[in-house]
Amino acid sequence: MPHSITLTVNGRAHEVHLDDPRVTLLDLLRERLALAGTKKGCDRGQCGACTVLVNGRRANSCLMLAATLDGCEITTIEGLSEGGDLHPVQTAFIENDAFQCGYCTPGQIMSAVGLIAEGRAGDDPERIREGMSGNLCRCAAYHGITLAVQEATRRMAKDEMEDAA
Amino acid sequence: MKSFDLIRPATVQEAIAAWEPGASWLGGGTNLVDLMKTGALEPGKLIDLGRLAVLRDVETLPDGSMRIGALVSNADLADNPEILRRYPMVSEALLSGASGQLRNMATVAGNLMQRTRCAYFQDPYAACNRRAPGTGCDAREGENANLAVLGWSDACIATNPSDFCVPLSALDAVVEVAGPSGEREIAIGDFHLLPGDTPERETALQPGELIVALRLPAASSGFAANARYLKVRERTSFAFAIASCAAALRMEGGRIAEARFALGALAAKPWRVSEAEALLAGQAPDAALFERAANAALAGATASGDNAWKIELGRRTAARALAMAAAGTPQRMPALPASVFAAQAGEPAHV
Amino acid sequence: MSDTLARPMRFGSNSGQPLTRRDGIAKVTGAATFAGDNSPEGLLHAVFVPATIARGHVTYLDVESAERHPGVTCVLTPQNRPPLQGDPSAKPTMFSFRIEVLQDDTVRYAGQPIALVVGETLEAATEGARLLSPRYEVEPVRTSLDDNEAFGFEPAGFGLPAGAEHGDVEAGHAASAKSVDVTYETAAQYHNAMETHAVVASWDGDRLTLDMPSQALMMSCAGYANFFGIPPENVTLSSPYLGGGFGSKAFVTGPQVLAILAARMAGRPVKLMLTRQQMFGPVGHRGATRQRLRLGIDENAELTVIDHEGLAETSTFDDFVEPAANASQGLYAARALRSTHRAVRLDIGTPGPMRAPGEASGSAALECAIDELAELAGIDPLECRLRNYAETEPGTGRPYSSKALRECYSQGAARFGWADRPLEPRQVRDENGLLTGWGMGTAFFPAPMFAAEATATLRPDGTALVETSAADMGQGAWTALAQIAADSLGLPMDKLEFRAGHSSLPDGGIAGGSGHTATAGGALHAAGTDVVQQLGQIAAADPASPLHGAGNGRFVARESRIYLEGDDTRSEAFADIMARTGSAEITGSGSASRPPEDAERHAMSSHGAVFAEVKVDPELGQMRVTRLVGAFAAGRIINPRLAESQLMGGMIWGISFALHEEAKFDHRSGRIVNADFAGYHVPVNADVQGLEVITVHEDDPFVNALGIKGVGEIGVTGTVGAIGNAIRHATGRRIRRFPIRVEDLLAG
Structure with missing residues (x-):
């Protein structure tokens, strides 16, 4: 039973014709839309490597059936930096050495962007640790990840205040 | 994953009309899609509720x-x-x-x-009466340290x-x-x-x-000032409970007017304990009282395998959750919700 | 976008600077391409079928149903699998493991590949694999250390381990005033790099192109070439990034061979990515151990004997025995030392090296046992270790090439505040009523060097190209090795083009054993030095150069100039020499080496001291590491930022070993019941706080020309024991089984 859906991915509309309802958002991105920046770590919602934003909120793309996402807006790691300028979270990840192998990194960054938007953690390291616990890092760059999210949160808040002023 | 038909009804009525044996409702998919990937569940039809x-x-x-x-x-x-x-x-x-x-x-x-986390339920190659009635229960003699100590049967010891x-x-x-x-x-x-x-x-x-x-x-909102959830787990976050307790007290003049509590991860359903609640009513909160209530809550608990330790853990979790509830609901959600590692100090909320 | 963030650059050496990762922007933007991210035209997807029994035979596969599934193009089983040139049961090289590539219907462990399904889409191949619905003839399985007879394991190449014995062990036992006789157990652990093993294979005639994460590119090329009867140079392997390796991506694996075979059969590229569950079987693991330690001390708490017996699992068909007991060699100045190993054959995938093989498991047990002794002696655990400080290598008496362990102890202890530690356990509660305990452990890891080659090419425009097939699995090779290369050429980083991670480049050796920076870095240093000497000789022969006539001297380079060594007044810029003499590119080459006489005369190891604070809710069995301070002396640190990250990562692996990781077997089916990230716990972010790393300065003139030891694995050692000891200190309970579980604290 084919499904035709419209997805906006990183600001670009895609008409997707799905011949198979089993295709997850993750596999759609990686195998059919040539957006392999989003990673598969467990394919079961247990590691967070596949995190993307769906309508602005972080989600595990491995557990979403693509055919159910008609009309959704998806942001992946490829869509985060506008015009070559790094997002503050990306910059903070580099500055704080918040990754080693880099495989979980797109998911970590998208999760951090989602967490900051939720406003749940602020710059409290314990709340950041809790809020980022859905993203496993086997290299265990957690110390840097927490610092990076803290720093990016502050920087974004400051930028926002300056923009408002 | 086995193939399935996917439909996306626009109304509740349409959804209900679309149901047929072998169909599953699809909500967030976090549990269902996962179990379809392992092969534990094989619905022939998914009725996606996303448009409702x-x-x-x-x-x-x-x-x-x-x-x-x-x-x-x-x-x-x-x-x-x-x-x-x-x-x-x-x-x-x-x-x-x-x-x-x-x-x-x-x-x-x-x-x-949400379905049980019992490994034998999740593994389509294991015997599991819950997933495949009549096949037996591999958990009984298997890896069962985290399984039920309350309300289980010979057929199933899942939580x-x-x-x-x-x-x-x-x-x-x-x-x-x-x-x-x-x-x-x-x-x-x-x-x-x-x-x-x-x-x-x-x-x-x-x-x-x-x-x-x-x-x-x-x-039930009358308990808001003294209500806590406590979750014992194997890592600080992103882990299923091995024992948990939701405890709520309605306090009047320093005494417990009414108590509610229930235990999690010890049985195939949340374990509400009305008799134990009754023990608390009218009493002044103290550790000994909470221990008595906790003992009553676990009355009848028996090991279903290598998990007798969970009975004692359940008691202690209940007693602690009651004590935490008595101390008052914190003003702000703890940084580590339901964790013993969240700071316990701080002003209770006056709600 | 440039490849690093703009930051002020200090003059002088690149090495020693905390540069951010050169691949950082690629990694934070999703531009870093891992093997499975490749999707060449015409791609097919392969999925292997894992055995769901652990011992027996496959009697039936429903090939027809699988083939009928829409999109399935091919089902590979022992019945139709074309012959391979290489024998999967042979061990042609020291690093070869026996593998399962559908050579017969025998099942030797759960998770073994028993068929491969190829399809036009991943979804089709996945379902095709499920539809095979295998049936078996099942034999009784053995998956616990008690399930089979232990035997004395004869050392067999990379199957390891030899034991060692120094001094009179029986006399050591007899001379002890106090002793412990304790048995520790460690669980089976699986590497579980975030990137599962993956391959994208395509054939062009008898030429094979592989996108595949590899810790040892050249060895992989030779290994896969062997199975397909082609020369290694016909294999092009690209591994620019590895999504973690930890020892599991250095070897040929069965599933990857099958995918390559499928690509040849199909005449189309094939992609295979193991599922997370499939990582628990055919790609190695850290074998479970049971270790008995009998330690004795005299009245001064000086060790009279360390007698360490290891029992470890291996598979029924190949050898890898965790050399846990060897961790007791080389660390404490015991009068007598004995390490012995026995093995048990089980129906499991063959274990293999996993981050700090031997040392991690062995140190976990040893460091706890040392603490038990300290407690017997009534002295502080640090004091106990200092009393047994080895000034020379125990047993052999060889001097250390360098050893700043004493400084690690003192700096780590000072940072941690160790002096305030109450001697008795169960003395401290925090403001929330949680028991608080402090423990420590000594960290230790050898500093090996392997073989590697590199080339460097200086161009007339003042830039250089350096090349080696080094692998970056997160340790930071792209950055640290480039820093070394830039220094060797006397160039700033932005004049350097660094190529690695591809088999067309000179053999960069193995990223393993914590020796990659020393080894590949050594080769790069030699190659750069070669270029500098060549250019120096050109200048020396040129009457117009200030260096004219200096041909008997040695040359050094910095800031794009050549200097006569020892005479800073004589120098000339690269560009000037090359322009005047009309030099085209100058290419040099080099290989890694450690003078054999230095290697023989010295013991070479990294050392460290780890201090842990844990908080424990003893009633509910809840444990959390709240502080972890590690001080490490690991020779010269090329990039402190990256080295600290690696050391922290290792320490968190220590948390994981101590409190989390454990593959749980159903001993009836032989299947691992928690073969996923929900059940097989590794630490999450909330499990990590209060982490500090101190790198202690160490000048090592012997270990290699660069003075580099290695930081990749040592962080795991010491940490496990420190946490076990901290839990003892917090609670008064000594748990002799890792990981320490909730129920262990509840009992009694």
Whole structure:
């Protein structure tokens, strides 16, 4: 039973014709839309490597059936930096050495962007640790990840205040 | 993953009409899609409820109860100001579960329908009466250290993994369902079933029935000042409970006027303990009292395998949760919800 | 976008600077391409079928149903699998493991590949694999250390381990005033790099192109070439990034061979990515151990004997025995030392090296046992270790090439505040009523060097190209090795083009054993030095150069100039020499080496001291590491930022070992019941706080020309024991089984 859906991915509309309802958002991105920046770590919602934003909120793309996402807006790691300028979270990840192998990194960054938007953690390291616990890092760059999210949160808040002023 | 038909109805009526044996409702998909990937579940048809915006409302009804749409996400519900104010341990339980990503996806109804984490249920190559009736139970002689110590049967020793359902049980939530023969309500205590000889029957839902909403009674908000959820787990976050307790006290003049508590991860359903609650009524809160209540709560607990230790853990978890509730609901959600590692000091909320 | 963030650059040496990762922007933007991210035209997807029994035979596969599934193009089983040139049961090289590539219907462990399904889409191949619904003839399985007879394991190449014995062990036992006789157990652990093993294979005639994460590119090329009867140079392997390796991506694996075979059969590229569950079987693991330690001390708490017996699992068909007991060699100045190993054959995938093989498991037990002795002696655990400080290598008496362990102890202890530690356990509660305990452990890891080659090419425009097939699995090779290369050429980083991670480049050796920076870095240093000497000779022969006539001297380079060594007044810029003499590119080459006489005369190891604070809710069995301070002396640190990250990562692996990781077997089916990230716990972010790393300065003139030891694995050692000891200190309970579980604290 084919499904035709419209997805906006990183600001670009895609008409997707799905011949198979089993295709997850993750596999759609990686195998059919040539957006392999989003990673598969467990394919079961247990590691967070596949995190993307769906309508602005972080989600595990491995557990979403693509055919159910008609009309959704998806942001992946490829869509985060506008015009070559790094997002503050990306910059903070580099500055704080918040990754080693880099495989979980797109998911970590998208999760951090989602967490900051939720406003749940602020710059409290314990709340950041809790809020980022859905993203496993086997290299265990957690110390840097927490610092990076803290720093990016502050920087974004400051930028926002300056923009408002 | 086995192939399936996917339909996306636009109304509840359409959804119900679309149901047929072998069909599954698809909400957030965090549990169902996962189990379809392992092969533990093989629905022939998925009825995606994603277009039913009507199931995403949270409202306060004229009688003061709160009605929560079946598709409200765990994250939205946990952050709902009215829930936080009136039923804070519901938020704490939700926020202690899964991850930020999963809570954004997972729904209220999906959480109620969450399947056991028993490894033998998840593994399609293992014998499991719950997944495949009549095949036996590999857990009985297998890796069962985390399985049930209450309410289990020879057929099944699985536990219900939900955090959310534990405070719901303590707070007398009501499940609203709609089905081919109309609408009805199911008390949360009747919603999940103990395994008995038919562990495949997990809930009171009849074939084709769909959860449309959850109601929290107005009276249950009377516990908000002294309500906590405590979750014992194997890592600090992103882990299922091995024992948990939702405890709520209504205090009057330094005494417990009324107590509610329920245990999680010890049985195939949230374990509400009315007799133990009764022990608390009218008493001044102290450790010895909470211990007595906890002992009463675990009365009848027996090991179903290599898990006798969970009986004692359940007692201690209950006693501690009661003590935490007595200390007062914190003003702000702890950084580590439901964790013993959250700072216990700080001003209680005056709600 | 440039490849690093703009930051002020100090003059002088690149090495020693905390540069951010050169691949950082690629990694934070999703531009870093891992093997499975490749999707060449015409791609097919392969999925292997894992055995669901652990011992027996496959009697039936429903090939027809699988083939009928829409999109399935091919089902590979022992019945139709074309022959391979290489024998999967042979061990042609020291690093070869026996593999399962559908050579017969025998099942030797759960998770073994028993068929491969190829499809037009991943969804089709996945379902095709499920539809095979295998049936078996099942034999009784053995998956616990008690399930089979232990035997004395004869050392067999990379199957390891030899034991060692120094001094009179029986006399050591007899001379002890106090002793412990304790048995520790460690669980089976699986590497579980975030990137599962993956391959994208395509054939062009008898030429094979592989996108595949590899810790040892050249060895992989030779290994896979062997199975397909082609020369290694016909294999092009690209591994620019590895999503973690930890020892599991250095070897040929069965599933990857099958995918390559499928690509040849199909005449189309094939992609295979293991599922997370499939990582628990055919790609190695850290074998479970049971270790008995009998330690004795005299009245001064000086060790009279360390007698360490290891028992470890291996598979029924190949050898890898965790050399846990060897961790007791080389660390404490015991009068007598004995390490012995026995093995048990089980129906499991063959274990293999996993981050700090031997040392991690062995140190976990040893460091706890040392603490038990300290407690017997009534002295502080640090004091106990200092009393047994080895000034020379125990047993052999060889001097250390360098050893700043004493400084690690003192700096780590000072940072941690160790002096305030109450001697008795169960003395401290925090403001929330949680028991608080402090423990420590000594960290230790050898500093090996392997073989590697590199080339460097200086161009007339003042830039240089350096090349080696080094692998970056997160340790930071792209950055640290480039820093070394830039220094060797006397160039700033922005004049350097660094190529690695591809088999067309000179053999960069193995990223393993914590020796990659020393080894590949050594080769790069030699190659750069070669270029500098060549250019120096050109200048020396040129009457117009200030260096004219200096041909008997040695040359050094810095800031794009050549200097006569020892005479800063004589120098000339690269560009000037090259322009005047009309030099085209100058290419040099080099290989890594450690003078054999230095290697023989010295013991070479990294050392460290780890201090842990844990908080424990003893009633509920809840444990959390709240502070972890590690001080490490690991020779010269090329990039402190990256080295600290690696050391922290290792320490968190220590948390994981101590409190989380454990593959749980159903001993009836032989299947691992928690073969996923929900059940097989590794630490999450909330499990990590209060982490501090101190790198202690160490000048090592012997270990290699660069003075580099290595930081990849040592962080795991010491940490496990420190946490076990901290839990003892917090609770008064000594748990002799890792990971320490909730129920262990509840009992009694």
